[in-house]
Amino acid sequence: MSIHRLLEIVYILLDKREITAKELAEYFGVSQRTIYRDIDSLSVAGIPIYTVKGKGGGIRLLENYTLSKTLLSEKEQLDILSSLQSLKALNVPDVELVLAKLTAMFDINNTDWIDVDFSQWGSGVVEKEKFNLLKTAILNRNVVAFDYYSSYGEKSYRIIEPIRLLFKGQAWYVNGFCRTKDNLRLFKISRIKNLTITNETFSINEHDDIGNNPQDPTNNLTIKMATLVLKIDPCMAYRVYDEFDQDSILHNKDGSFTVTVTYPENEWLYGYVLSFGEHIEVIEPKYVREIIKKKLEENLRKYL
Structure with missing residues (x-):
């Protein structure tokens, strides 16, 4: 049967x-x-x-x-359709057909409620296509090849067996077995260039079982965290409430905001603070305040 x-x-x-x-x-x-x-x-x-x-x-x-009368509760139907709709947004093969069938069975309309675009704002067509290529390679178990740039700008050629996409620390990664280094590695997708899918496929083996491994594959990433106390001007209220948790925001009597947040300490953090322009002040920690001050002075010298 x-x-x-x-x-x-x-x-x-x-x-x-x-x-x-x-x-x-x-x-x-x-x-x-x-x-x-x-x-x-x-x-x-x-x-x-x-x-x-x-x-x-x-x-x-x-x-x-309708199928709902015998097998599944209304909540179970909606949960199933929501999951399938999420997969449809990821362009998983054949999901749209299954979604259409179950929608008809459950007699439920209006399932087209979610869309997912993994690329950053302003990304070009090539950047957006990376996710489709990697998704296709992962599902079909195709080996991929690409040029990869390290955080120091060093270029290397990599051949990997891609296993899954991962979002971690404000960035997207592809997790896979790197044949070049003969080990499982994480690759930041924004640093991948000239990505191609080869005709070669790989089979399930010992390193492909990472999806069932409870150990976080990003544990080998050394990430220094910093807790910042920020004072932000009232004119930035739209960003304060968009980008920070309500519990981390203190509304001051003068209309300004004091925000306490913990972020990875790296160039992204400094750039993020500087994106507020003159409308933000780092109160703590002092060394981050000095780093921001130094960067502002260096930028100013370029315009003198």
């Missing part, structure tokens, strides 16, 4: 309302006896399916029937 075939039969009947056993047998490439066994299984499961003998007869569902 094929669960997929049983669901397909219900979907066909919901769409057509009536079909013969012969037509179903030809559609699935099985015998009519198999179809009748499937009908019996659906009936036992509580699906109101029945056959009408004689001329003009066939297999039918009870009029106005």
Whole structure:
């Protein structure tokens, strides 16, 4: 008995309302006896399916029937459709067809509620295409090759077996087995250039089981954290409430905000603080305040 075939039969009947056993047998490439066994299984499961003998007869569902009445609660239906809609947004193969079928079975409309774009604002077509290429390679188990630039600007050529995409610390990474280094590695996607999918495929093996490994693959990343106390002008209220947790915001009497946050201490952090322009002041820690001050002085010298 094929669960997929049983669901397909219900979907066909919901769409057509009536079909013969012969037509179903030809559609699935099985015998009519198999179809009748499937009908019996659906009936036992509580699906109101029945056959009408004689001329003009066939297999039918009870009029106005939807799958929701027998198998799944309304919440379970919505949870399933939400999960499938999320996968559709990621362009996972065949999800749209399954989503359409279950939407019809559940008699629920308006499932097109989510869209996901992994690229940054202002990204070009090439940058956006990286995610599609990596997703395709991961799903089809294709080896990929690319030029990779380290944080120091050093270029190297890499060949990897990609396993999954990962978002960590304000950045996207691809996790995979690097044949060049003969080890599992993380690669920051923004530093990947000239990405190509090869025709070579890789099979499941010991390093491909990382998805089932509870150990965080980014634990080998050394990340220094810094807790900052920031004073932000009232005119930046839209950013304060957009970008910081409510519990970290103190609204001062003069209209300004005092915000306490903990971020990875790196160039991203300094650039983020500087993005507020003259409307922000680093109160603590003192050494970060001095770094920001130095960067502002260096920038000023370029305009003198």
